[in-house]
């Protein structure tokens with residue numbers, strides 16, 4: 153098994169954190185993993201993206217020319233990455249912000265109003281965690297409890313309130329797709 | 334009939350700047366292009382972009398441009414000017430480019446009195462590489478390589494390039510300006526014009542230092558950045574004319590006192 | 593031992609600190625800025641730690657010379673254009689027999705080039721980028737784990753042979769995060785007598801590369817050369833991957849080798865028995881090992897993220913005993929394993945062997 157995912161959005165939306173936490177979770181779950189952020193001039197202009205590869209075998213290239221999943225938090229990211237998605241792949245988009253419709257019809261599309269859900273919980277900055285709830289619900293790449301403890305590790309925050317709100321945000325994303333199905 | 338009062342300078346290409354919102358580079362670019370138009374020297378000007386956020390300056394200036402390695406602009410400018418003395422040659426440099434890796438080339442071009450113009454963008458950080466400490470970073474300024482703030486003992490003092498270069502007999506004109514308000518922008522434009530004019534008149538090395546906002550790496554809004562220049566940066570780097578040799582010589586001829 | 597997920601550049605920094613590196617000087621350049629950034633934070637916390645952001649790469653390497661002579665485990669890092677500037681100091685360190693570790697996270701070139709991962713600096717690194725008759729040890733890691741292990745080992749090799757040691761990796765390895773386990777470094781074993789710290793009441797010492805009498809200089813050159821021969825004999829390292837039953841061997845290093853491993857899996861799925869020969873020491877190059885392999889395998893394909901540099905060492909090693917093909921992607925392009933597998937299928941025929949043998 154080899155699953156590659158691209159996470160993309162505005163700088164400040166916590167895109168790198170999503171990838172980092174997933175990579176950490178996958179490592180904790182015993183997988184081989186790589187995390188590759190876009191860097192340097194590529195990230196001028198305010199967008200950020202990263203690629204996470206998870207596999208039960210050694211990973212040759214950390215780059216995804218045809219990712220299995222893409223998670224996009226803003227419209228420019230959707231336009232940049234949707235054509236790269238492998239046929240049959242999963243496209244997760246933040247429908248609170250992205251008004252455009254994806255042009256791909258050969259992929260599975262999951263629209264999650266993650267910004268709204270996060271706002272409802274009282275912390276709009278957890279939209280990325282909401283997204284991860286939905287993402288792991290569908291992909292099952294890493295068990296939720298392992299992911300959540302990885303997220304705590306990589307956020308480095310011992311504050312109970314921060315941990316709690318992220319658990320809630322994760323659950324909101326996880327539950328959202330259950331209801332929709 | 335309508336009169337066009339504002340437009341793209343002829344010496345500027347129709348490209349969109351890649352600079353961050355609130356960055357001083359874009360303003361400086363425009364001012365240089367306006368001056369080149371005004372002096373009608375587009376066809377004889379050769380520019381040298383640095384390694385730095387302005388590395389792509391040739392995408393914006395519609396004049397001949399040749400890339401220089403990091404810090405070597407004034408040396409490359411020297412080569413061009415010595416071979417083509419009737420061309421107008423300018424080197425565009427950041428604080429890392431001029432005051433760190435290229436201090437030797439810059440200092441010696443100034444000391445030789447090369448008849449070139451240097452536009453020096455001082456934003457107190459290495460913008461392009463992601464906000465490391467620059468030779469012009471403020472004491473106490475936190476950067477990615479001075480995590481607890483610039484420390485005199487470890488990192489030395491902010492280098493006052495304009496003051497130091499003023500001491501060199503070869504330099505003709507040196508002024509420090511900024512671009513954080515409409516008034517300061519107009520002043521900077523005048524300074525750039527004067528610098529180029531002195532080169533046209535063959536008077537020697539001219540340098541315009543511009544205190545320039547870098548909101549991205551200062552982690553401030555553009556407005557906060559403009560304020561920071563007034564409240565912090567210009568305290569270490571006072572604005573004004575640091576040297577105007579031809580003017581001083583004129584005064585001396587007329588028997589007036591020079592400061 | 594704890595497995596941690598860390599970015600390549602930071603792994604180098606952490607491994608260096610654990611190996612006892614207490615002096616770092618460097619100048620920012622993408623894609624390795626995280627090394628100076630990490631060192632500025634970590635060395636501040638270490639007793640006796642010194643971090644200097646130098647005014648240039650030239651200054652950095654000469655600061656390292658001073659620190660090394662004064663007995664510190666010292667390191668500098670950069671990426672291609674900055675490594676060009678360090679060559680003066682590297683030549684000097686080779687002449688004066690001073691240990692230090694130099695990191696090159698290669699990017700696309702020549703000139704300012706770009707900041708993507710590339711392997712164009714192979715000649716500069718392995719054939720003596722500076723002037724004069726010298727060699728340096730060059731290590732080519734291909735994973736986060738090797739970044740850690742080889743950085744630690746680089747300090748030991750530098751001390752043991754009193755020579756600069758270079759880690760030759762690339763921008764992608766520097767930016768990528770991968771799990772890593774930091775092993776326990778060996779304690780430093782470096783005689784006090786080499787260290788310059790003032791003569792005290794004893795004999796004064798000179799460290800120099802200036803040897804005006806040609807006969808004396810010649811002797812120094814031969815002395816250095818004998819040392820290089822010992823290094824070549826004792827320290828040559830390589831990895832063989834699925835080579836036992838292979839009909840075709842790919843030769844690649846660093847990131848190139850990772851891509852090659854992916855391609856090999858694919859080729860084997862398609863029924864082509866490919867294997868990998870991966871030099872870990874780029875200098876000394878595993879010449880004899882490759883030559884031995886050419887006794888039983890007739891077809892080799894060299895893959896590099898350049899227009900072809902290491903391929904010359906491969907040809908020198910194999911000396912016409914086998915057919916050698918080449919595939920290169922310079923300029924900062926990192927091809928997919930699928931592309932490389934397709935290239936192999938195109939360039940290799942079971943009957944003819946490698947088709948564009950050169």
Ligand SMILES: Cc1ncc(C[n+]2csc(CCOP(=O)(O)OP(=O)(O)O)c2C)c(N)n1
Nearest residue numbers: 384385386403427428429430459460461621
């Ligand atoms: C020899 C060499 N070392 C390092 C670099 C990387 N580099 C590019 S621009 C830059 C510094 C940019 O800072 P500054 O000159 O202040 O310009 P700014 O981006 O702030 O405008 C550095 C270190 C390089 N291109 N070449």
Ligand code: SF4
Nearest residue numbers: 352353356386460547
């Ligand atoms: S990083 Fe700073 S100097 Fe560079 S473009 Fe952005 S604001 Fe301007």
Ligand SMILES: [Mg+2]
Nearest residue numbers: 427428458460
């Ligand atoms: Mg700067």
